Amino acid sequence: MESDELYPPERLAAARRATVAAGLDALLLTPGADLRYLTGYQARAGERLTCLVLPAEGEPTLIVPALERPAAEASPAPATGVRIVDHADGTDPYPLVAAALGGPVGTVGLADRMWAEQVLALRAALPGAQQRLAGEVLRELRIRKSPAEVAALAEAGAAIDAVHRRMGEWLRPGRTEAEVAADIAAAIREAGHVTVDFVIVAAGPNGASPHHDTSDRPIGAGEPVVVDIGGTMSSGYRSDCTRTYVSGGPAPTEFNDYYAVLAEAQRAAVAAVRPGVSAEAVDATARDVITGAGYGSAFLHRTGHGIGLDGHEEPYVVAGNARPLEPGMAFSIEPGIYLAGRHGARIEDIVVCTTDGVQRLNITSTELIAL
Structure with missing residues (x-):
């Protein structure tokens, strides 16, 4: 089965429309089923931040550790239209999230099973943003299988x-x-x-x-x-x-x-x-x-x-x-x-x-x- 059949690029556009309809300015998705559903990338969960930043308006960005960039580039993710940005060990990746958002945001949807340390780091990096669950948006997209x-x-x-x-x-x-x-x-x-x-x-x-x-x-x-x-x-x-x-x-x-x-x-x-x-x-x-x-x-x-x-x-x-x-x-x-x-x-x-x-x-x- 071709990856574009199972992970079609249209999903990102559908998720963006649903994000707007839910009153969210962006989705922030760390490794898990939601990230894979939208990009096809089976990301490694670990202390190094991997995060898909999907603004309601603007380019989607996949932030990955530098050592995992080859895996991200080899996945179906680039074909879905996401831009890949990496961060080196020892650097703070959270400003990259703020930069990928392109400006201040009022409300963001976080991956339902995001680690608490990442939730708190994003709260500090985006102090003006309310946090809700991305599942409010993605649940309705994922519940009906293609x-x-x-x-x-x-x-x-x-x-x-x-x-x-x-x-x-x-x-x-x-x-x-x-x-x-x-x-x-x-x-x-x-x-x-x-x-x-x-x-x-x-x-x-x-x-x-x-x-x-x-x-x-x-x-x-x-x-x-x-x-x-x-x-x-x-x-x-x-x-x-x-x-x-x-x-x-x-x-x-x-x-x-x-x-x-x-x-x-x-x-x-x-x-x-x-x-x-x-x-x-x-x-x-x-x-x-x-x-x-x-x-x-x-x-x-x-x-x-x-x-x-x-x-x-x-x-x-x-x-x-x-x-x-x-x-x-x-x-x-x-x-x-x-x-x-x-x-x-x-x-x-x-x-x-x-x-x-x-x-x-x-x-x-x-x-x-x-x-």
Whole structure:
């Protein structure tokens, strides 16, 4: 996929228009998904300042450490029309931000996850400027994925599906969660990801903790095992998929009963996705099935989160989010049931809202997988 398809120059113009509409004079973006979304540059986060200065009027400037200028110039950023300015070690880079703004500014939007030391340094360098969050502007641009972005997410989904299909090579009784996770991490890279973002292998009672990592606990025969894995592709777009397995013997009857409920809830929530349906209605679809079966208190988290250049981004599929879904919105559908001290289960697919319904980007079976 060509970089100008995934990171088109028109994004800077769209961001500038949105900056004006939001009543901001400029956006100041340090390394992260927003900077990459606008320029294609995967900048290194560190104590040396990297900052995209996007004035509402005027030339966009990418300020980088001198030693990282070659990387910035080799990225898609120059093709988007940004001017690159560098600073040497030992010099103060913050006056370069003020210079790139071209004059006094009243209000600037800062990257939502900018380091506090940079926020405070910019406050000192631009003493007359109010600070707001750039997410107010960029959230609306990023929430609807372009066809090229959907293709990148589909590529990521296929890569993580390929890892799940290999689970029988690694997951078996007697091996520890950590041993299985090490094999999975290697396979995530082999499948085309450039980084491994997370590997959750949660067997038996550990499966009742949704964000369990791994441990040195051996996997027992017949224990349910929740495997939640994801990584980042060279495109910058992410994968995230959860399946639940059982190895070496039959799962407990109680588990089989509620897994059937969970699978029904997940299928129903995926099927509910279409333009105009609210995010909270999709959450309610999954939650109503689980609650109706008596497991409502065991569904501990929201039904889903958006995904793209960030692993978690808008839209969030959760009670209280009345925003209607629109074509191009990409997010997870991942209900779970967790019984403390016993076991748990989660099923997660990434889906995209289309013009007339939904597209699953993870297509492996959602049935309980016996290895």
